[in-house]
Amino acid sequence: MRVNEKAATIYDIAKLAGVNPSTVSRALTTPGRINATTEAKVREAAKQLNYRVNPFARALPTGKTKMLAFMVADITNPVFFKLVRGAEQAAAELGYTLVIAESQESSLVESDTLERILPSVDGVILGTTRLSDQEIYALNQQKPVVLVNRKVDGVSDVVPDNSPGIAEAVKHLADLGHKHIAFVAGPNASWINADRWNLLMENAVDLGMTIAEISSNEPTVDGGRAAFARVRAAGVTAVVTYNDLMAIGLLREATAQGVNVPTDLSIIGFDNIFGSDFTNPPLSTIELPLQKIGTEAVETLLKSFIAEQDGPLHGTSEVASLLVRGSTAKAKA
Amino acid sequence: MRVNEKAATIYDIAKLAGVNPSTVSRALTTPGRINATTEAKVREAAKQLNYRVNPFARALPTGKTKMLAFMVADITNPVFFKLVRGAEQAAAELGYTLVIAESQESSLVESDTLERILPSVDGVILGTTRLSDQEIYALNQQKPVVLVNRKVDGVSDVVPDNSPGIAEAVKHLADLGHKHIAFVAGPNASWINADRWNLLMENAVDLGMTIAEISSNEPTVDGGRAAFARVRAAGVTAVVTYNDLMAIGLLREATAQGVNVPTDLSIIGFDNIFGSDFTNPPLSTIELPLQKIGTEAVETLLKSFIAEQDGPLHGTSEVASLLVRGSTAKAKA
DNA sequence: ATTTGTTTGGCAACCGCTTGCCAAAAGTTG
DNA sequence: CAACTTTTGGCAAGCGGTTGCCAAACAAAT
Numbered sequence: 001m002r003v004n005e006k007a008a009t010i011y012d013i014a015k016l017a018g019v020n021p022s023t024v025s026r027a028l029t030t031p032g033r034i035n036a037t038t039e040a041k042v043r044e045a046a047k048q049l050n051y052r053v054n055p056f057a058r059a060l061p062t063g064k065t066k067m068l069a070f071m072v073a074d075i076t077n078p079v080f081f082k083l084v085r086g087a088e089q090a091a092a093e094l095g096y097t098l099v100i101a102e103s104q105e106s107s108l109v110e111s112d113t114l115e116r117i118l119p120s121v122d123g124v125i126l127g128t129t130r131l132s133d134q135e136i137y138a139l140n141q142q143k144p145v146v147l148v149n150r151k152v153d154g155v156s157d158v159v160p161d162n163s164p165g166i167a168e169a170v171k172h173l174a175d176l177g178h179k180h181i182a183f184v185a186g187p188n189a190s191w192i193n194a195d196r197w198n199l200l201m202e203n204a205v206d207l208g209m210t211i212a213e214i215s216s217n218e219p220t221v222d223g224g225r226a227a228f229a230r231v232r233a234a235g236v237t238a239v240v241t242y243n244d245l246m247a248i249g250l251l252r253e254a255t256a257q258g259v260n261v262p263t264d265l266s267i268i269g270f271d272n273i274f275g276s277d278f279t280n281p282p283l284s285t286i287e288l289p290l291q292k293i294g295t296e297a298v299e300t301l302l303k304s305f306i307a308e309q310d311g312p313l314h315g316t317s318e319v320a321s322l323l324v325r326g327s328t329a330k331a332k333a
Numbered sequence: 334m335r336v337n338e339k340a341a342t343i344y345d346i347a348k349l350a351g352v353n354p355s356t357v358s359r360a361l362t363t364p365g366r367i368n369a370t371t372e373a374k375v376r377e378a379a380k381q382l383n384y385r386v387n388p389f390a391r392a393l394p395t396g397k398t399k400m401l402a403f404m405v406a407d408i409t410n411p412v413f414f415k416l417v418r419g420a421e422q423a424a425a426e427l428g429y430t431l432v433i434a435e436s437q438e439s440s441l442v443e444s445d446t447l448e449r450i451l452p453s454v455d456g457v458i459l460g461t462t463r464l465s466d467q468e469i470y471a472l473n474q475q476k477p478v479v480l481v482n483r484k485v486d487g488v489s490d491v492v493p494d495n496s497p498g499i500a501e502a503v504k505h506l507a508d509l510g511h512k513h514i515a516f517v518a519g520p521n522a523s524w525i526n527a528d529r530w531n532l533l534m535e536n537a538v539d540l541g542m543t544i545a546e547i548s549s550n551e552p553t554v555d556g557g558r559a560a561f562a563r564v565r566a567a568g569v570t571a572v573v574t575y576n577d578l579m580a581i582g583l584l585r586e587a588t589a590q591g592v593n594v595p596t597d598l599s600i601i602g603f604d605n606i607f608g609s610d611f612t613n614p615p616l617s618t619i620e621l622p623l624q625k626i627g628t629e630a631v632e633t634l635l636k637s638f639i640a641e642q643d644g645p646l647h648g649t650s651e652v653a654s655l656l657v658r659g660s661t662a663k664a665k666a
Numbered sequence: 667a668t669t670t671g672t673t674t675g676g677c678a679a680c681c682g683c684t685t686g687c688c689a690a691a692a693g694t695t696g
Numbered sequence: 697c698a699a700c701t702t703t704t705g706g707c708a709a710g711c712g713g714t715t716g717c718c719a720a721a722c723a724a725a726t
Contacts, residue, residue: 007452009682020706025684035704055453056392057682060711065389067453075421076414078607085408088435097450100433102421117430119340120388120400248611274411275608278581342712353676358714368674390712393681672723680714692703 008049017045028053067097068298069117069124071110075102078273079243079290083127083148086294094302096122107131118143123301126150146301146313148293150191156304158297158315159192163199165286165320169240169268170203172284172322177331178238178266182212184227184250186219186242193242196270200240212236217246224249228257237266237331240286244269244276247283251327255280262329272323281326289318341382350378361386400430401631402450402457404443408435411606412576412623416460416481419627427635429455440464451476456634459483479634479646481626483524489637491630491648492525496532498619498653502573502601503536505655510664511571511599515545517560517583519552519575526575529603533573545569550579557582561590570599570664573619577602577609580616584660588613595662605656614659622651 010024017024019038026033027042059065070087072080084100091098099117103110107130114124123144129136133152139145140155147157173181183200186193197213204211212234217223224246231239231250241247247269254261261267262281269276269285276283296315304313343357350357352371359366360375392398403420405413417433424431432450436443440463447457456477462469466485472478473488480490506514516533519526530546537544545567550556557579564572564583574580580602587594594600595614602609602618609616629648637646 011682021683022685022707023705025682026705029684033704038705052448052452054393054682056389056398057711058684059389060387060393060682060713061684063711075418076607078411078414081409081411084433085435088408088433092434092446092449097432097453099430100417100421101425102418104422113425115385116425119385120430252611274409275611278585278608278611280613344712354713355677355715356675358712359675362714366674371675387712390681391714393683393712394714396681668726670723670725672721674721675719677716677718679716682711684709684711686707686709688705688707690704690706692701694701695699696697 007054008046008051009054010051012049013042013045013051016049017041065120065122066095067099067121068301069114069121070098070100070127071103071114071124071129072100072127073103073105073130074128075100077245078275079245079271080127081274082290083294083297086291086296087125087298088294090295090298094298096298096302098298103128103130105130107135111135114139122305125297125301127297144301144304146297146304146315148297154312156300156313156315158293158300158318159195160288160293160318160320161316162192162196162286162288162320165288165322166196166199166240167203168322169286170200170207170209172324172328173238173240173266173268174207174209176238176266176328178209178236179331180210180212180234180236181238181240182214182231182234182236184224184231184239184241184246185213185215185217186223186246188216190219190242196240196242214239217242219243219246221245221249221252224251225253228253231265232259237264238268238328239265240268240270242270244271244273244283244285247285247327248276248279251279251283262327264332266328266331268322268328277325279327284325284328285323286320287323288320293318340387341379341384342387343384345382346375346378346384349382350375398453398455399428400432400454401634402432402434402447402454404434404436404447404457404459404462406436406438406461406463408433410578411608412578412604413460414607415623416627416630419624419629420458420631421627423628423631427631429631429635431631436461436463438463440468444468447472455638458630458634460630477634477637479630479637481630487645489633489646489648491626491633491651492528493621493626493651493653494649495525495529495619495621495653498621498655499529499532499573500536501655502619503533503540503542505657505661506571506573506599506601507540507542509571509599509661511542511569512664513543513545513567513569514571514573515547515564515567515569517557517564517572517574517579518546518548518550519556519579521549523552523575529573529575547572550575552576552579554578554582554585557584558586561586564598565592570597571601571661572598573601573603575603577604577606577616577618580618580660581609581612584612584616595660597665599661599664601655601661610658612660617658617661618656619653620656621653626651 010021013024014021027039088098101113125146136152214230217227272285272287300315343354346357347354360372421431434446458479469485547563550560605618605620633648
């Protein structure tokens, strides 16, 4: 079935070009190191033989694999789509191959998987991680790590600035006359959850609103659905949820219970995931430039390869912003 | 920043266990080849040193990389989520690492990417491909290929059986009294599009219905939206779309135009993607066991490593089925 | 006790590429 | 033109495994 006419090696090129293999290696990897004429000759021979470096042979002596790991908790969570795509494209562009790994929301699976692929990659991006700060710190000792949406001392990260989006959202709600709002929180341990909650609280208080925390929910559609009763109990007229999935669950449950969104309850989600505009009404949400964040994550990782000694890098050029669709309206009098 | 205390090698183990490196290699890779006591000693030493094989060092002499490529047209297309997850899990379980590559719907990008990662992988799964039959055939000469949802002579594939789901769907529509239906087709060149259309036509004719083909649309939400006018022009009371994305676009456009779904128009999608139940009404759709298909794709690929000579393999144990939600109703009298 | 067969483990070559070191060739300088 | 510097390219030693071949050790058979 397979043909497998042995791929050309630098030895084949060397023979064809009449030079030493080491010369071929240098011609191809260190432009300028050898005579331009010789280099051209080598390149010509390489082309003629349709030569591709053997990445493994190259990785052995150099230790560089040109592969990056991207860890996510759940591949099917739409939050990651754009993140992954941004990372994938940036990686491809820079000559790196992205390996996507899924932890299935389990820190055990995550460590195992990481352990398995760590030898194969030059660095890792933790898209979402269940690992503890210490584990992350330890991981970062082995291979460069870039965290997305989380901060750990001494580790590089890319975390967007949520505050503009959150400020807009709270202002939007205030403008609509809402006085009492709530935050439907995600996982307790989540760094980003705490960040969002703190920002929300500050802004709400500043604008003279009260804000309740409906805490510790699964960051899923079901989690949002399950939080509905507590949202009603809190007696608020508007909520911001930890993410869109929860907002959608909440929205659907509200509708099912005969509570109209947005007239009875305004809902703002987070992330602008795929499908968040399929709902009825379409979801208003705080949008993150996820694709750019993905791109920035790999760029940051690559930078950290060079600047090993300079301590952790922080990519923070991205900001959140509010996207108003149909799930917010004037507060009921 | 990095510690990088050189990872242990088989030489370290050999020294610790007082044996030759080759013995270590055999103890670890060919159980039974050497004395059980020695093997235990070696394993103990390996554990003590926290040894991990260097996949690159291993790959050099063997040519086996334990990596698989999974090519998709668009990472952000939700159809692939479950497919990818199934593949990822199966791969991880079998000790393989999945590299996900995106062709961005371009056959050029696709060949380039493939060319780039081909040396690094043992085989490739083509989740969706823009490549021609000949290109696929050629690719398959270089490394084992498994096609998903497409057939090419001489190449292994995993294609689910669409007929049960399609039969159910047509029957469902017939039972609801629909006499004139349409198929909103996807890309012309798509193998699976043709398959679905043919099946649909057969079934419709068998049940005495007329069926129109609204052809050659982008397989996206916008594509579905754009097809709406032609659907109306066709004067049908129900449609089946090439995929859910199109169904959603069609549904939204219909609603926007004041055409009620399902009372004025029944819609059935394909794939049961994430978000297809967010719509109003939630979409009825023909469901594919995508995760299982992903799993089966990697299993088929691995099988083909062993059975090189036995010709192409075909995994076809999965079947489509109809999932009735809210977008279908009795035909208007 | 000798022959024959089977385990077991060491030796060394090899996978394809990189790179430090060195010598020959070419270029500069006074 | 000699003395010195720079450029260029070859040599060979790895990187960390795998594996064919072989000999020593042990077991079974005669």
